[in-house]
Amino acid sequence: MPHFEVVIVGAGPAGSIAAHTLAKNNISCAILERRKSPGFPVCCGEAVSEASLKAAGIFHGSYVDKKIPGFRIFFPNGKYMTVNSPGCLINREKFDRYIFDLAAEKGAKPFLKHRVLSAKRNAGGFEVATDNSNFTCKYLVGADGPESLIDTLFFNNGRKLVDAVQYKLPKTAYKYDSNGYIDFYYDASSSRYMWVFEKSKEINAGGCVADKELLRRFIKKQFGVEESGHAGFCRGKIPAAGIKDKIFDNNVFLVGDAAGLVNPVTLAGIYSALLSGKICAYCIFGEVKLGKANSPGVYEKVINKQPFASPDLKYLASRCFDLPQEVLLFLGEYFDSNDYRHKDFTKFLRLALKYPAVLADIKPLFKLRKLLKSGADKMW
Numbered sequence: 001m002p003h004f005e006v007v008i009v010g011a012g013p014a015g016s017i018a019a020h021t022l023a024k025n026n027i028s029c030a031i032l033e034r035r036k037s038p039g040f041p042v043c044c045g046e047a048v049s050e051a052s053l054k055a056a057g058i059f060h061g062s063y064v065d066k067k068i069p070g071f072r073i074f075f076p077n078g079k080y081m082t083v084n085s086p087g088c089l090i091n092r093e094k095f096d097r098y099i100f101d102l103a104a105e106k107g108a109k110p111f112l113k114h115r116v117l118s119a120k121r122n123a124g125g126f127e128v129a130t131d132n133s134n135f136t137c138k139y140l141v142g143a144d145g146p147e148s149l150i151d152t153l154f155f156n157n158g159r160k161l162v163d164a165v166q167y168k169l170p171k172t173a174y175k176y177d178s179n180g181y182i183d184f185y186y187d188a189s190s191s192r193y194m195w196v197f198e199k200s201k202e203i204n205a206g207g208c209v210a211d212k213e214l215l216r217r218f219i220k221k222q223f224g225v226e227e228s229g230h231a232g233f234c235r236g237k238i239p240a241a242g243i244k245d246k247i248f249d250n251n252v253f254l255v256g257d258a259a260g261l262v263n264p265v266t267l268a269g270i271y272s273a274l275l276s277g278k279i280c281a282y283c284i285f286g287e288v289k290l291g292k293a294n295s296p297g298v299y300e301k302v303i304n305k306q307p308f309a310s311p312d313l314k315y316l317a318s319r320c321f322d323l324p325q326e327v328l329l330f331l332g333e334y335f336d337s338n339d340y341r342h343k344d345f346t347k348f349l350r351l352a353l354k355y356p357a358v359l360a361d362i363k364p365l366f367k368l369r370k371l372l373k374s375g376a377d378k379m380w
């Protein structure tokens with residue numbers, strides 16, 4: 001049975017960046033992936049902030065479809081607020097493949113078409129069985145996405161997943177003026193939000209809904225035409241409850257979506273997947289190469305200090321998706337296409353008299369503004 005220091009389950013961004021970081025530090029690792037090709041089929045809005053790619057140390061032009069100046073949040077009266085925070089729309093398949101190839105180039109051993117079926121502890125560490133072959137290792141990393149088997153086997157944290165569906169619409173048939181931004185919509189059909197991300201050749205139109213009929217209605221509303229003929233449809237799950245209770249135990253790590261590391265407000269998970277994969281690899285490095293026996297054990301603590309694990313986000317997520325209609329209308333009228341830092345005290349008071357319900361929700365609104373101010377780039 002082949003033995004590796006580390007076995008990583010899943011070749012998404014979290015698993016591949018962990019494998020890359022380990023391999024470039026000469027730590028033997030295997031990356032087990034059930035699919036034929038990493039990143040395919042794509043199920044992602046494909047938006048990522050530039051700062052997060054830089055922080056993860058992998059910014060590279062090859063997978064960038066288009067640069068964007070930030071995002072806009074649309075309210076039910078059609079008005080919006082702008083958040084200027086540079087980023088890009090990527091080609092997710094190329095992106096996942098790029099990190100996976102980087103890891104393999106550095107010496108990580110990839111095993112595609114290897115679905116992990118079980119994993120258990122043995123005297124030296126772990127024994128991992130796939131539908132193809134078996135492996136042993138000292139450290140086990142669960143990078144296996146929102147429905148993580150490694151979580152079920154070793155932690156049983158439970159899941160709170162949001163359904164999401166998305167169409168890729170050809171730009172030849174659908175007209176949309178994004179003015180370069182990506183757009184999020186408060187929409188009554190979703191418990192979170194819907195989105196329209198205009199790429200260079202197609203438009204990713206999606207929503208946090210389970211029923212694709214609701215997305216089709218949203219498309220009709222935004223584009224003025226029925227959805228007919230698309231360049232791809234996907235259905236996926238997003239962990240929406242923030243970081244899970246337990247993400248490390250005696251040399252088993254959960255990273256990325258498997259650890260619930262998605263920003264619970266924006267539901268963006270690429271940044272946290274990259275960062276948690278890297279941090280996990282450095283915790284293993286600390287023990288293997290520097291002889292620091294307590295290094296793996298600090299993983300949970302370090303992750304809990306990252307912006308995407310902040311308790312403020314959990315609080316905000318519990319408040320900002322059920323704001324009363326009146327508050328949403330207030331926000332639309334107040335910002336009226338301005339940046340979120342917009343200040344107009346007279347207008348605020350005038351509108352607060354018109355929409356008094358806003359005063360009851362002032363706390364989460366100010367908290368959101370503060371979070372954006374302290375690091376909009378780290379929200380997605």
Ligand SMILES: Cc1cc2nc3c(=O)[nH]c(=O)nc-3n(C[C@H](O)[C@H](O)[C@H](O)COP(=O)(O)OP(=O)(O)OC[C@H]3O[C@@H](n4cnc5c(N)ncnc54)[C@H](O)[C@@H]3O)c2cc1C
Nearest residue numbers: 010012013014034045046047116145236256257268269270
């Ligand atoms: C519709 C949708 C739109 C999204 N849009 C965005 C966005 O615009 N921006 C953003 O930042 N985030 C977005 N997200 C979230 C983002 O896609 C995830 O947070 C990110 O992919 C997490 O990376 P990961 O490596 O943790 O997991 P994943 O990318 O899910 O990778 C997990 C890998 O593990 C493999 N795997 C699973 N089980 C096994 C097994 N038993 N054996 C072997 N392999 C296994 C899977 O095949 C997969 O390749 C979106 C999610 C959805 C569903």
